[in-house]
Amino acid sequence: MTDDRIQRVTMPKWGLSMKTGKIVEWFVGEGDTVAGGDDLLDIETDKIAGTLESPVEGLIRRLIAEPGEDLPVGAVLAVVAPEDVPDAEIDAVVEEAKAAIASGALEVGDEPEPQVVDVGGRTISYLTLASEEPAGDPVVLVHGYGGDKNSWLFVQQPLAETGTAIALDLPGHGASSKDVGDGSLAMFADTVKEFLNALGIERAHLVGHSLGGAVAAAVARSAPEKVASLTLLAPVGFGPDADAEYLRGFAAATSRRELKPLVGRLFADQSQVTRQLVDDLLRYKRIDGVDKALSAVLGTLLDADGHQAIDTRSLLADVDVPVTVVWGSADRILPVPDGVELEQVEAGHMLHMEAAGDVVRLIQRRR
Incomplete structure (x- = not known):
């Protein structure tokens, strides 16, 4: 033995x-x-x-x-x-x-497939991973601008070992409908609330990255009964500074040559920027309707002067749920803000990819 x-x-x-x-x-x-x-x-x-x-x-x-x-x-x-x-x-x-x-005994078998649900006339794609006997409220993962549910690849599986973890594609992103209407924060927040209702989720731990952080905060403000906790990863709207050049450049990029240096700004460790990652983003950007969607959402993120147009701090002012704010110490897209109680990890803007272990532990602390 x-x-x-x-x-x-x-x-x-x-x-x-x-x-x-x-x-x-x-x-x-x-x-x-x-x-x-x-x-x-x-x-x-x-x-x-x-x-x-x-x-x-x-x-x-x-x-x-x-x-x-x-x-x-x-x-x-x-x-x-x-x-x-x-x-x-x-x-x-x-x-x-x-x-x-x-x-060859270790060959990977069939895996869970992403599913879709109709939310407000839009098709929303999502992936659910869960332990054999999940307990407690599920974790719902909300990505950022230009991202999708796959950005949680280092986080979702570990979270699913002790419960249920659901990652969705916001409208305009991933495999969801590309119609974003006016591209407003309210539209995204309403989509997440209706998504929870469509899946019969009474309450969830919301984890949001960048734009997704503001979306999660807006859900908690308008429907606090649906939110067990908030974990906000480098959320927009916590300071006046943002890399407007990156955001505008990402929305406009049409080639690998234009896209790769922009993607590099997301990471502290440049080795994370693989050819496959850039190719996947470029493939997404070439889907019909994506350019219009990204342009509409860009107007929600930035004002005419290139400053952040969302005030997430104000959204959280009256929110009475546990909130954890986490930031990558080397974030170049949204630099670490002053005057905010937060956790720092060694990473760039994509902290849930570069410091996944730390992020998972901070999320688990709220479950």
């Missing part, structure tokens, strides 16, 4: 499309002691590169995966166990792990 003190670090599943991940670089070695949340290694997927944080604590006895290897989701990457566990037992676990990879 295998010693139950032996722990395995496995290839994570970041998003539904991920089947394998390539080992880029280890930050730890055999004989090192790690704690939960420590950076272990960088992994590159078909969509984006990310850092795997340790899900366990203890002594690293073996590193199985080598830099450059492309391994399936679920493959054992490292073995953690106390020093008094015999080497023979560790070696047996390693051989078992290698055999599982070689046999």
Whole structure:
């Protein structure tokens, strides 16, 4: 019988499309002691590169995966166990792990498919992930300007391990209808409220990024009974400064050459900007109706002078639900505001991609 003190670090599943991940670089070695949340290694997927944080604590006895290897989701990457566990037992676990990879037994099966629901005459696409016996109010994830439900790929699965996590595409984004009407904040907030009603959700923990943060705050202001808590990630409307050049440039970009340097501003770590990420955004921007939708929403985000036109701080003034505001310390799109009680993480504007572990922990704190 295998010693139950032996722990395995496995290839994570970041998003539904991920089947394998390539080992880029280890930050730890055999004989090192790690704690939960420590950076272990960088992994590159078909969509984006990310850092795997340790899900366990203890002594690293073996590193199985080598830099450059492309391994399936679920493959054992490292073995953690106390020093008094015999080497023979560790070696047996390693051989078992290698055999599982070689046999093809780790191939990813069928995954949950995104669904659609009619909300106010618009088709809204969403993805639900849940644990076997989800408890408590669900977490609903609301993306930012130009984003979609896939931007939560590093966050949604971990949240779903202990409950239900739902990511939706706002109107004008992702696979949802491209009609945004006047593109107003009220339209987006009404859509989210009606979305919750359509799915029979009485109350939810709302997590909003950037524009999605203002949308979540507007929902909490107008329908506080629907909101268990708010977690706002670099929300718009907390200061007068914004990278108007980025917002206008993103709305107008029609080529990879124009788009790639703009996308680079979203991240502190430029290695996150993969060709696939830029290609996916460019493909979205070429869908009929997207240019009109982005232009309409741009008028909601910025005034004629390029200042933020949404005042999210005022929206929250009378909101009586638990609120957590989180910001990336290296955010170039919406710099960290003054005079706001907030949590900072080491990341750029896309903090839920660059510092996913920290973001998940802060969301879990409210559940």
